[in-house]
Structure formats: structure tokens, C-alpha cells
Amino acid sequence: MTRVPPRWVTPGRLTRVGTTPDYRFTLANERTFLAWIRTALALVGGGIAAERTHLAPRWLVVALLVCGAVVACRALWRWMRCELAIRLGRELPAAHFHTIVAVTVAAAALTGLVLALVPA
Numbered sequence: 001m002t003r004v005p006p007r008w009v010t011p012g013r014l015t016r017v018g019t020t021p022d023y024r025f026t027l028a029n030e031r032t033f034l035a036w037i038r039t040a041l042a043l044v045g046g047g048i049a050a051e052r053t054h055l056a057p058r059w060l061v062v063a064l065l066v067c068g069a070v071v072a073c074r075a076l077w078r079w080m081r082c083e084l085a086i087r088l089g090r091e092l093p094a095a096h097f098h099t100i101v102a103v104t105v106a107a108a109a110l111t112g113l114v115l116a117l118v119p120a
Contacts, residue, residue, distance in 0.1 A: 014080065014083050014084060014087065017084060017087055017088065018084070018086075018087030018088040018089070019087060019089070020087070021086045021087055025086050026083065026086065029079060029082045029083055029086065030079070032078075032079070032082075033075050033076070033078070033079035036071060036072075036074070036075030036078070036079075037072060037075055039071055039075075039101065040068045040069070040071040040072035040075060041068070042068075043064050043065075043067045043068035043071060043105075044064070044065060044068035044069070046064050047061050047062075047063075047064030047065040047068060048065075050064065055115075056112070056115065057115075060108070060111060060112075060115075063108065064108065067101075067104055067108075071101060074097055078093075078095070078097065081093045
């Protein structure tokens, strides 16, 4: 009998829920998690670089750093939800966050372009 897991499942407790899946699925889920972490690191690195070089307004630096933190937290949340679904043989949860990140990054790029083109 499979126990129903709590809403928040720590990575260590995931192994006690459901059945052990094919390792390829678990590793693919992990690779996706790591890709999101790279995105978060890029956002944080961009925010730190912009702050250090004084080339961007303070609000843009803060926005990049906050977005990096949100993406990192969301990456962990998504990884655990997908891992749980895989272990329980359920459908993977819908992924709407990709659209939010894409629009945010595009907006940041356009803002950077405008700032670069406007004479100082």
C-alpha cells in the first residue's frame, strides 16, 4: 500500500514514497533541476555583475537577484513534485513557470538594451 505523502516532501523522505522508478527518469528529472539552477546562477551572477560595475539601476540589480532566488526555490519545488509523481506513477505536474521565466528574462534583456542605447 502506498502512503499519501505530505504537501512538502524532503528529498530524503522521497525514497520512502511510492516505488523506486527507472533510474533514467530520476536522472532526467535531476538534469532538469540542474538546468534551472544554472539559470538561477546566471540571474544572480548578472545581478552581482551589474551591481559591481554600476552599469544598471538599483531596481534592475534587485530584480535580477530576486528572480535568481525565486528560480532556485522553484527549481527545488518542481524537482520534488516531479520526483514524487514519478515514484507514484502519476502524471507530471503542469509547468507554467517556464513562461514566467521566459517573459521575465526577455523583459530584462529589453530593459538592458534600452539602457545601453540611451545616452548617459
